[in-house]
Amino acid sequence: MLRRALAVLLSVALVGLVAPPAGADTLDDLAKRQAAAERRKAAADDTIESLEHDLEDTDQEMAAAYVRLTKVRADLDVAQAALDVAEAELTSAESAAKKLADRLADAQSEEAALVTKIEEQVELNRSTKSSIAELARRAYRGEGAPDSMSLVVGAESATDFVNRFSLSQTALRVQTNTLTDLQESEATARNSQVRLEAVRETVADLKTEADAAVVVAEKARATASSKRAAVADLLAKEKADLAVIEKRKQAQLDAKDKAEQASSALANDIQDIIGLTKKEKDRIRKEKEAARKKAEEAARKKAEEEARKKAEKDKAGGTPSTPSTPSPPTSDPKPPAGKGFFAYPTKVPHITSNYGYRLHPVLGYVRLHAGTDFRAYCGTPIYAAAAGKVVWAQYRAGFGNQVLINHGEVGGKNLMSSYNHFSRFAVSSGARVSKGQLVGYSGNTGTSTACHLHFEVYVDGQTVNPMSML
Numbered sequence: 001m002l003r004r005a006l007a008v009l010l011s012v013a014l015v016g017l018v019a020p021p022a023g024a025d026t027l028d029d030l031a032k033r034q035a036a037a038e039r040r041k042a043a044a045d046d047t048i049e050s051l052e053h054d055l056e057d058t059d060q061e062m063a064a065a066y067v068r069l070t071k072v073r074a075d076l077d078v079a080q081a082a083l084d085v086a087e088a089e090l091t092s093a094e095s096a097a098k099k100l101a102d103r104l105a106d107a108q109s110e111e112a113a114l115v116t117k118i119e120e121q122v123e124l125n126r127s128t129k130s131s132i133a134e135l136a137r138r139a140y141r142g143e144g145a146p147d148s149m150s151l152v153v154g155a156e157s158a159t160d161f162v163n164r165f166s167l168s169q170t171a172l173r174v175q176t177n178t179l180t181d182l183q184e185s186e187a188t189a190r191n192s193q194v195r196l197e198a199v200r201e202t203v204a205d206l207k208t209e210a211d212a213a214v215v216v217a218e219k220a221r222a223t224a225s226s227k228r229a230a231v232a233d234l235l236a237k238e239k240a241d242l243a244v245i246e247k248r249k250q251a252q253l254d255a256k257d258k259a260e261q262a263s264s265a266l267a268n269d270i271q272d273i274i275g276l277t278k279k280e281k282d283r284i285r286k287e288k289e290a291a292r293k294k295a296e297e298a299a300r301k302k303a304e305e306e307a308r309k310k311a312e313k314d315k316a317g318g319t320p321s322t323p324s325t326p327s328p329p330t331s332d333p334k335p336p337a338g339k340g341f342f343a344y345p346t347k348v349p350h351i352t353s354n355y356g357y358r359l360h361p362v363l364g365y366v367r368l369h370a371g372t373d374f375r376a377y378c379g380t381p382i383y384a385a386a387a388g389k390v391v392w393a394q395y396r397a398g399f400g401n402q403v404l405i406n407h408g409e410v411g412g413k414n415l416m417s418s419y420n421h422f423s424r425f426a427v428s429s430g431a432r433v434s435k436g437q438l439v440g441y442s443g444n445t446g447t448s449t450a451c452h453l454h455f456e457v458y459v460d461g462q463t464v465n466p467m468s469m470l
Helices: 002-016 025-053 062-141 148-154 158-247 249-274 278-316
Strands: 349-352 356-359 366-370 371-374 382-383 388-397 399-409 413-422 438-441 450-461 462-464
Touching: 025 062, 062 158, 062 249, 158 249, 249 278, 249 366, 249 388, 249 413, 278 356, 278 366, 278 399, 388 413, 388 438, 399 438, 413 438
Parallel strands: none
Antiparallel strands: 349 371, 356 366, 371 450, 382 438, 388 399, 399 413, 413 450, 450 462
């Protein structure tokens, strides 16, 4: 029963028996780091959807690789922390197993020494008993020590008497010592036998503990090996995704140029429709460029500050905050109408990406996300945010299937809205629509990574934050 109890306790608690070296991280420290890594992974998982939308104007192969890379690095953070814990547990388990093996070896050596000692004592006892038996036989035959009268009568002289008496006493001492030695040897043998039984029980218990320690160590070794393999696999995936990103950088720069050209072409078309003069177009273009530069500087500073705070939280083992989107430039044209002018274009509005400037997560350039993205699974109905005339329902480079609605002059400025990435249209060019009327169904056409609605609002052909009027 005792052995079984020891084995159970050992299998449960063995890894904690050996204290880490001075100055090393304890298992508790490593467990805390693992928990922090898991919190960081959870935070990263929460940002994946917004990251996908932030990358909607990115080369699709690069965007997919970067999303995978983000997930892999979060998994790698957790896997490395788990490996550190597994390695520490393995070290503790192996150390505990070695200590038990050393103790078992010592006990077995003591057992062997006691067995040898008992065998020697048995042989000594046998020899002593043989000597005593011989003395008894001699005494029986009258060959033992003479009595006092014999010594006196048989002595030829006083000197002979003294010699005979001395020899008699020596014989008696030898007999007495032999008996005493036998008693002591037998007592020692009994003690040694008791000690041997105790040592053999200790050896049996230590064997049970050592066997359990080996099982725990083997399990820890297998776990550590599995964790090492997981880390190696994630590192290989990380390397592969980085290679894809590096390979697609030029494609993304080309896509960026095309997206800017598509946006500029749309702005020019709208400005032509509303009849802006060249002077007015130049003024808007300069204002937009100044706003872009101002926003670029603000976005870079904000990104640097967020990176610094994230690094501090990571170092402290905390959960990193989700990066926020830099505020849109203040030099955008003032909205011609207040909140509530537009209705939400989806029945259940869920915003996945806001309007504003942000740093490209891969290449580091600043670009404007010129609208508000709404979660809209493939085929979700999309509605007109306000009454107006459909300028066109057609495919536009970058925007995919687009519906552009002219809401006329509001507050002295022309106001339009666009609905992008449709899978199919519900209206046609030139049609009049009322507020809340079905205009199409969400999709993934154009430069897009998943079905959603990209909603833009234009004041005199220049984009503004849709949330200012929704």
